[in-house]
Amino acid sequence: MSALTVVKTDGQARLAVLHTGHGPVETPVFMPVGTQGTVKGILQRDLKEMGVRMVLANAYHLYLRPGSTLVKDMGGIQRFAGWDGAVLTDSGGYQIFSLGVLRKIGEEGVTFQSHIDGSKHFLSPERIVEVQEHIGADVCMCLDECVAYPSSHEYTAASVERTTNWARRSKEVKDGSSLLFGIVQGGMYADLRHRSTEALVGLDFDGYALGGFSVGEPKSVMWKMVDTVMGDLPAQKPRYLMGLGFPEDIVEGVRKGIDMFDCVIPTRHARNGNLFTKTGRINIKHAKYSRDSSPIDISCGCYTCTHFSRAYLRHLFVARELTSYYLNTVHNLFFYAALLARMRAAIGEGRFEEFYGDFKSEQEGGEAQDGSRICDG
C-alpha cells in the first residue's frame, strides 16, 4: 500500500492522508520540531489539543543524548516521550553539516565531534537507519549531504552522487514497517536537482523530501529549485519540504503540491517574543503593548489568546518568566496548526485559490505592527 492516499487535488495543492505506524495524518501537515524528544516550551497534551498528530525529532541529537539504544530499551520514542502521535526523525544530515569544522564527510559516512562533549563519532548511512529504527520513528530519513551555498557545480555533482549512493545503501538495510524517505539534493543547479530526483525515484522510496534549502540562497532561487523537482516526483508519494518556514512559505509550498513541512520558526520565534497574527508578526516586548488589553490575535482560539492580554504577555516576556515562553509557544504552534487546517479545508472544498488570495490580502492589507520582517534561520 502507498504511504499516501490523495483525497483531492485543487490545482497543484492536494489534500491527502499519510499512513503512519501511529495513525493517519492529514496532509498538508506542519510538524512541530521536537529536536531532543520534546517540542521546546510546550507539553504533549497541548499539541494534541490543537490537533497536532505528527512531530519531528532529530536522530543526531537523540543518538548523542540520551542515546538511541536507551530510547529503544525504553520502548521507543512514543512510549519514552509519552506521545501517541506519529514521529518523523530527521537523519541528522543538516545538523552534522552545520557542525562545520567539527565534521568530515567521506564516501563511507560522516565523522564528527559531539556538540555536547566533543566525543568522536562515525555514522554511516546504514547506521543512521538503524539509529532511527531504534528510536522507533514512523518515518525515517536517509542520510544526505547538505551542501553549502554557493557550491561549485563540480562539488555539488559529486555530492549528489554520494547522497544517491547513501540513499541506495539506506534502502538496502531498511527493516521493519516504518517509512523511509529519500532526500533530493543538487544545490541550486536545476540539472543536478533533476539528476538527484530521478535517481531517488528509481530507488522507489516511500516518500521524497526536498533538502538543501535555507542555507543562505535567495528565496526565488529556492522556489525555482522546488518547481524543478516537483514535476519529477510521482503523484502518489508524499512530498516533504524540509526546514520551511514562515506561514507565507508554507502557503506557497502547499500551492506547489508539497504535503509535509517542519520548521523551528514558530517555536523559536515564540521564545524570542515574535508572535504570528493574521495580519503579520508582532514582537511582544515592544513598549506599545504594555497597556494593550487585546489578545495577540483577536481571531485566534488558542489558550493564550482566549485568556491573556498583550499587556500581560509583554510583562511576562520582559520579566523573563518561563510562562512567557510557554504561552507564546502555545500561540504560535496553534497559529500554524490552524493555518494548515484552513488550507486542508480549502483544498477539500476546491477553493484553494480563493484561500490563497484571501491570505495574500490579509498579509498585505494588515498593518505590519512591527514595521518590518523578522528574519530567523
Place this chain on the structure above:
Amino acid sequence: MSALTVVKTDGQARLAVLHTGHGPVETPVFMPVGTQGTVKGILQRDLKEMGVRMVLANAYHLYLRPGSTLVKDMGGIQRFAGWDGAVLTDSGGYQIFSLGVLRKIGEEGVTFQSHIDGSKHFLSPERIVEVQEHIGADVCMCLDECVAYPSSHEYTAASVERTTNWARRSKEVKDGSSLLFGIVQGGMYADLRHRSTEALVGLDFDGYALGGFSVGEPKSVMWKMVDTVMGDLPAQKPRYLMGLGFPEDIVEGVRKGIDMFDCVIPTRHARNGNLFTKTGRINIKHAKYSRDSSPIDISCGCYTCTHFSRAYLRHLFVARELTSYYLNTVHNLFFYAALLARMRAAIGEGRFEEFYGDFKSEQEGGEAQDGSRICDG
C-alpha cells in the same frame, strides 16, 4: 464578619474557610508563589486543575515591574493575570530586607534601589497599602521589618516598635474590602514576640502572620518562637506562617494550628530537578534514573506522574529543556496540594494525629533515594 470560619479543630490543628474577595479558600492552605504575577513554570489552568484557589504575589516586584498603577489600570491582578482565584500580596518587607546595602530603613519607611535598574524608591507603610490595593490583592500585608539573625535584643526591640507603628499606620489608611494582616516580628526573643503579638492583636487585624523566619536561625528556635506566638493569637482569626517550607515543616505547622503557608521551595526545587515523593526527595539528574521507567512517585496522580517516566524526565533535565521545568513544577505543586488536601481531610475526620504518625513513618521508613536531604532557602 470574621475572615475565617473554623469548621473543626483536632488538637491544635484546624479546618477552616478563609473568605476572600475571590471566593472561599479551605484552610490549611499552601499558596504557590507567583512573585511577578505568575507562578514560575506553570500555567493558571494547571494550578486550577490541581485545586489551587489562592496564590501569593509580591507587591515589591509588581510595584517595580510592570508597575502597580498599570496593574490597576488593567483591571487588577486577577484580570491582568487571567487568574480567578484569590491573591495575597506580600508587602515586600522581606524582599527589601534582602536587598542589603541597597536599602535603608527609617521611621517613615524604606528607601531602596531597584534590583532591576538601580532606580531609587521610597515606600512608606501607607504607600505599600495603596500599592497592594492598586494590585487588587484579596489579602494585603502590612510593611514590616525583617531583622537579621542574629540581632541584638536592643535592635530587635526597636524594630518591633517600628513594625508596630507601621502596622498602625497601615490600618489607618486601609480602604476597600480586602483583608489586611499584621506581621508578628520579634526575632528569636520570646518576650519581643509576645510584645509584638499583643500590640498587633490590640490593633484588631483581619489575620496575623508570623514573619522573620528562615533568616538562618536553627529550626528548633523557630518552632519555639511559633509556639510562643500561637497562644497569644485569637482563635477566630487566620494565622499565616510566612515563607515555609518543606512538607515536614508544613505538617508541623498545621499541627500547631497554622492556617496558611507559602514558599518557593516546590517551584524552585522543581527547576533544580529536586522532586518530592511520599518517601523523600529525589534529584532527577542522577544517572541511576536514566533507564528508570517508573514515575516520580507511583502514588501521585499528577499529569507528570501519570504520563512520564523518571528516565524521560531525567533526559529533559539533562538536556535543559523548558518542558523539564514545567513538568517538574506540575509535580511538586501537585504534591503540595495533595498533602494539604490530605491534612484537611484528616482534620475533618478527627484523625490528624493518625495522619501525623503515618506521615512521619512514611518519611522515615522510605528510602531517601538521594541519600541525603537537600537544603534550599
